[in-house]
Amino acid sequence: MINNNCLIDELKKLKESSKEAVENITSFSEFKNYMHVKRNVQDELFNIIEKSSKSNSSKLILVCGGVGDGKSHIISYFKNNYPDIISEFEIHNDATESFEPGKTSIDTLNDVLKDFNDDNILHSNKKLILAINLGALSNFIDSKYQENFKNLKQYVEDKKILDVDISDNSYEEESNFQFINFSDYHIYSLTEEKAKSQYVEDIINKIVQDDERNIFKNSYKSNCQNCDINYKCPIKINYEMLMKESVKEKLIDVLIECVVKDKLIVSTRSLLNFIYDFIVNTELDNKNNEELKVYIDKISCEQFIKCIFVSNLFEHRELSQILNSLNKIDPINSISEDLDNIIIKLNITEDIAGVFNSYLNIDGNNYLESLMSKNDVIEDEKMKLKTKTEQNYLIDSLINMFIRLNIFIPRENLNLNDKIYLEYMKNLYYWNIGDIDNIENLYSDVKVAIYNWNGEALDGRINISVGKNQMRYKISQKLNLEADLSNIKVNESEELLKFNPSLIIGYESEENGINYKIDIDFNLYELLMRIKNGYRPNKNDKYNYINFVEFINKIQKLGSQNKEIYIEDKQGLGVSNYKLVYKQAFGRFEFKSTNEV
Known part of the structure; x- marks a missing residue:
């Protein structure tokens, strides 16, 4: 019997359009608390906040950075988990907004920061956390109010907060100003071996790990594994692929490559949405549960290939900036003599599955792996097609999937990496x-x-x-x-x-x-x-x-x-x-x- 409950119901919480994606500094849901991943910037900011809370003087903590880099999320996390400390501070978030229709964001900042202007700062004991984008900070210290905030402007210049170079943001007890710059931190780290991202890895683990709080894994166990059509369900198969270490590692690699090449700003929201796009194809996303089960029950080979995760990654540049960047590094566009020889071999061989098995790590326990490892399955799918053109299109689709899968589950690596x-x-x-x-x-x-x-x-x-x-x-x-x-x-x-x-x-x-x-x-x-x-x-x-x-x-x-x-x-x-x-x-x-x- 087909299970009427579906993993996709929980996965939709990852979408940017989900209510769970909206950052609200006053609330922090149970789901967000579970999905929260600790970053290095979190410890440094908390250290500054904790020390500032104990100070007898006024403290303005500038939480600087770019759009979507997680400033609001971390402040909300602190507010939810350390209420006693955060209660010592006023919080002004989203400094580009104005409270009153007749005032600009610059006017609003002047009002918010009045206790920290040159006349009041030494007589004030106010404590304020200001989450502000670097552009807004630059505009404010150069605005018509700059004469009132010479001390603040001098601090920003001395600390080189607006410069490209990494700034020293260690806590200074004697200063009324403290800061942390999220732009100094990146979604990835550098090692001699390669770039890594513990942050992205931790996010993925939150979605696939065994944890009683993990709504995704719980749904997978209770719904997917008991569903009669799970053998050929792309959503289930893609979710299982995300559990594989090689897939997880390579997914992080290509994501970092996109960040470096296209200067992508990957927020937590866009990252979660990206993982949803990895698992759920648009064709499946737009169906209710009943329609989804019917579609998967009758899914054709071509439809299945379009819904598998490598197709989701490289064939939907219109969905997001991340997928647009991934499309530019699609391995099927790689230039390699070895790759050319494999493609020729796949086009003329009668043992396509044998070639697949030589180059891919295939387990053979679902439709994807049966399709890639058994010649009779491939032949059966070809026989269902009426014309030679349709059969050739199927082979081309299989070859594209094979090339893309090789970077994620290689047995023998085709080495399609960008050497430069x-x-x-x-x-x-x-x-x-x-x-x-x-x-x-x-x-x-x-x-x-x-x-x-x-x-x-x-x-x-x-x-x-x-x-x-x-x-x-x-x-x-x-x-x-x-x-x-x-x-x-x-x-x-x-x-x-x-x-x-x-x-x-x-x-x-x-x-x-x-x-x-x-x-x-x-x-x-x-x-x-x-x-x-x-x-x-x-x-x-x-x-x-x-x-x-x-x-x-x-x-x-x-x-x-x-x-x-x-x-x-x-x-x-x-x-x-x-x-x-x-x-x-x-x-x-x-x-x-x-x-x-």
């Missing part, structure tokens, strides 16, 4: 811990890309852009650059929880010691590595990375162009080389042919 991304993450770790030996190649590679930005020149020279682009003449200058490591700080931690998420690389002129730095995120790094290997940046590249263009323009001024330049004249198959030298003692230029090739 993995290289970037290692460099990011070594740069943040100040490992000079391991970042030497990084500085050398970026230096080559700098020299090749305007086209490859002879050794030790860099091309100069003069006038309109043309093919005949190429003008270059000598440029002697050395790595500037003055901003490198040694950190002996094996796992970094607070770190700069991009590489700030500097170079200086050997002649005059002038230096410039450039912030290199993954996308710029990828472009620079391509340039190092011979790629020539086009107009779009230079438009998209205007900051790097400005950096190049500054770097070029460190060269020898005020003393001498080299001119290459291409005429047909021949090349003539010249040098223009300024003789300062005689106040004139000398133009001569050279023998350099």
